Amino acid sequence: MHRRLIAPGALAAASLLLAIPASAAGFQPGAPGIGDPYYPYYGNGGYDVSHYDLRLKYQPQSDELEGTATILARTTQDLSRFDLDFLLDVSEVRVNGAKAAFTTSGQHELVITPATPLPKGTPVTVVVRYSGVPSTKSAYGFTTWHRTPDGAVAADEPESAWWWFPSNDHPLDKATYDVSVAVPDGTQAISNGTLQSTSSKLGWTRYTWRSAKPQATYLATLAIGKFDITTGTTSAGIPVINAYSKDLGDNDGAARASVERTGEIVDWLTGYLGPYPFDSVGGYVPNTTTGYALETQTRVYYSPKQFASGSNTSVVVHELAHQWYGDDVSLKGWKDIWINEGFARYAQWLWSEHEGEGTTQELADYVYASHPADDAFWTVKPGDPGPDNQFDTAVYDRGALAVQALRDAVGDDAFFAILKGWPRDHAYGNASVADFQAYAEKVSGKPLAALFDTWLFQPSKPAASAARTAAVARAATAPVQPRSWKQIEATNFVHQG
Known part of the structure; x- marks a missing residue:
């Protein structure tokens, strides 16, 4: 989706200008970034959020x-002020009931100074009242708020929250x-x-949704419009809720033929990844x-373009595999994107084998042979691709090759055992590539x-194993393209606009 480098100097200088002496010794401002080297000013320091209550x-x-956002958090330092990431127009901020001063900094920082400093370990309730027209807001030259003919959608990576909460x-x-949203x-x-409730009053209907398990901010979504909603359950009884815009046109049938298989695909994925980790599933x-x-x-958010060439269950497999690898277990830093994308792509390879359209090894051989040693594909390092290559094809395809090499x-x-144990042992937490390597070594004993590495x-094409070299030599030609490849290839740019 978005790839950018943010110059740290400009925002740091702006933050310094806003420094207000703490009213107690030792109290310091929270950092304007959480410490991610790819995106220095995404997230914030000084506190940890436990719950968002959004009334819109x-x-x-x-x-x-x-909107009115009520944010429950706890301070992680003696805090004189702190930032939230946000773009809309704020009318009032309260911290633990008292009015707080606020201003803006940089391109997406809301800087809040509570009436009294907050000691480390203090429970904090922050209430932000706001309004605005999200489609008129941009940061770093882009927007993640997408207008539709009958509403709007907030869905993007690595950020989308700034435009709505x-x-x-x-x-x-x-x-x-x-x-909770009134429309x-x-x-x-x-x-x-x-969906917890719906209620209507004076021409407005309010829908209230609850996410009861920990969720990363970029995984929060909002879709407003006129939808046809279908419901069902998986074999394990997990509710399935899917929604389709009523004006999808020629893509409607292919979209439904793909997304309506969500329950079946979740059932299949549990065999490899363990029990589904949340209390509902579906897509829109x-x-x-x-x-x-x-x-x-x-x-899951799906663009209609995913189905422009017909049904594509492979993209549904990819996004549902993320519910374990990426959502249940989230990355520690954006450089750890391989754990999300390499395994979601490998799930597509497993589905291909399940459907009789090419084994994981046939797909690995095909990808490996399709990129000669001097192809730039091999210069991207899936374990730390850099922000400009975070969603490069190599993170997906070379990433899946790495999974096959591990196997x-x-x-x-x-x-x-690794594939299924990882989301169980790291449930609802965060982990890095280094954490995954340590886990794989522990389980395998190797x-x-x-x-x-x-x-x-390594920014170069790995040597093929002796067994694979012999197999390719016996074939005398490049591996035959597996039948599933076109569907898989259609998701190569699944995270690009």
Whole structure:
């Protein structure tokens, strides 16, 4: 989706200008970034959020959004002031009931100074009242708020929250959510989790959604428009909620033929990844012009373009695999993106094998042979690709090759134990590539540092194993393209607009 480098100097200088002496010795401002080297000013320091309560009102005709965000947090330092990531117009901020001073800094920082400093370990309730027209707001030259003919959608990576709620916008600070949205009668509001209630009054209908498990800010989504909603359950009884814009046109049938298989695919994925980690699942297809899909937690976002060439269950497999790899276990830093994308792509390879359209090894051979040694594909390091290459094809395809190399190295028994054990042992937390390597070594009992370095961190084409070299030599030609490849290839740019 978005790839950018932010110059640290400008925002740091702006923050210094805003420094206000703390009223007690030792109290310091929270950092304007959580510490991610890819995105220095995403997230914030000094506190940890446990819950967001968002009460919103949205007018589709004018794109006007009004909101009150109640944020429950706890300070992690003696705090004189702190930032939230946000773009809309703020009218009032209260901290623990008292009015707080606020201003803005940089391109997306809301800087809040409470009436009295906050000691480390203090429970904090922050209330932000705000309004604005999200489609008129941009930061760093882009927007993640997408207008549709009958409403709007908030869904993007690595950020989308700034356009509709104030937050600590980094996956390291996961929280639970209540999202309550009032829209004109006849319009619907869809978000993550389970629908708690609907109510109508004076021409407005309010939809209230709850996400009861920790959720990263970029995985929170909001879709407003006129949808056809279908419901069902998986074999394990997990509610399935899918939604389709009523004006999808020629893409409607293919979208439904793909997304309506969500329950079946979740059942299949549990065999490899363990029990589904959340209390609902599903997807929605709004009438947007974007080209990507996104693993928004429990309620996957799909662009209609994903189905422009017909049904594509492979993209559904990819996004649902993320519910374990990326949502349940989230990355510690954006450089750890391989754990999300390499394994979601490998799930597509497993689905290909399940469907009889090419085995994981056939797909690995095909990808490996398709990129000669001098191809720039091999210069991208999936284990630390850099912000400009975070969603490069190599992170997906070379990333999946690394997963297959791990499987070859440890054997199927250990490999599938790793695949299923990882989301169980790190449930609802965050983890890095280094954490995954340590886990794989623990489960397999094998040293894997050289393998991880070769496949994830070297900017060159790894040598083929002796067995693979012999197999390719026997074939005398490049491996035949597996039948599933076109569907898989269609998701190569699944996170690009």
